[in-house]
Amino acid sequence: MLDALTDQATDWVARLAPPQSRGWQVYADFLLAAGHRRIAVAAEPSVYWAAGSRILRDHLAPHGATVIDLDARTLAPAAVADAVVEQRATAVLLLTGIPEPAVSIVRAVRGDPRLAGVMLGAPAGQPEFSSWAQWLGDEGSAIPFLRYLPERLGPLGARVGRLLRERLGETPSFVAFEGYDTIVVLAAVLGARGAGKRRIVESWPRVAVEGTRGPIRFSRTPGISVWQWAEAPIQVVERDPSAPDRFRVLHAGMSGP
Numbered sequence: 001m002l003d004a005l006t007d008q009a010t011d012w013v014a015r016l017a018p019p020q021s022r023g024w025q026v027y028a029d030f031l032l033a034a035g036h037r038r039i040a041v042a043a044e045p046s047v048y049w050a051a052g053s054r055i056l057r058d059h060l061a062p063h064g065a066t067v068i069d070l071d072a073r074t075l076a077p078a079a080v081a082d083a084v085v086e087q088r089a090t091a092v093l094l095l096t097g098i099p100e101p102a103v104s105i106v107r108a109v110r111g112d113p114r115l116a117g118v119m120l121g122a123p124a125g126q127p128e129f130s131s132w133a134q135w136l137g138d139e140g141s142a143i144p145f146l147r148y149l150p151e152r153l154g155p156l157g158a159r160v161g162r163l164l165r166e167r168l169g170e171t172p173s174f175v176a177f178e179g180y181d182t183i184v185v186l187a188a189v190l191g192a193r194g195a196g197k198r199r200i201v202e203s204w205p206r207v208a209v210e211g212t213r214g215p216i217r218f219s220r221t222p223g224i225s226v227w228q229w230a231e232a233p234i235q236v237v238e239r240d241p242s243a244p245d246r247f248r249v250l251h252a253g254m255s256g257p
Contacts, residue, residue: 084109148174
């Protein structure tokens with residue numbers, strides 16, 4: 001998995017995003033709560049995708065769930081749909097690039113009457129992008145993915161969200177809030193301690209700022225080699241089928257245990 005970021009423990013790095021294992025474990029908990037025990041994973045070769053598949057498998061196996069690997073590089077979209085039928089999977093997760101092959105796989109699965117009750121998912125967050133809705137329209141809704149926002153934004157988050165929406169002309173993704181929070185943290189560190197590298201390093205355990213997604217503090221987390229924001233929010237959300245430009249929260253967690 002990609003939790004460590006560095007080969008050895010270091011004081012030089014602080015991370016706002018949740019560790020990969022925690023986010024994908026929250027997604028696995030969502031799958032279990034929704035009753036899925038046979039999950040097909042259509043994946044392209046990638047260190048990130050491989051790590052995500054391994055996390056899902058390790059977290060799901062003790063609960064009697066099976067992860068079925070499908071090679072999205074060699075299987076045509078129609079062949080992916082056939083394999084899902086043959087394997088009796090109740091969920092198909094897309095660990096692939098966009099627009100292709102993800103868009104074609106969505107269309108193949110959604111257009112196959114044998115798979116009418118099968119859930120499509122995209123843990124890495126492809127459906128968050130506005131281009132996803134443009135490519136797929138209504139077919140792109142009801143595909144759960146990970147997003148790092150709280151259920152409700154506080155005053156700062158709401159104000160920044162309004163400003164970003166005015167600037168971007170669309171609802172900002174969680175990445176925009178994450179970027180704003182990064183600037184807030186760096187401004188606090190540089191303002192309090194100055195720009196010297198050693199002073200910045202010494203500041204991580206003292207950071208206490210209000211971010212767009214909640215209070216931000218860094219701590220040491222077991223198994224993590226960098227300073228980590230342990231309270232980073234994690235959601236599983238999907239585009240609402242009744243209004244694909246709106247998101248609805250299905251499950252929630254946070255970075256810490």
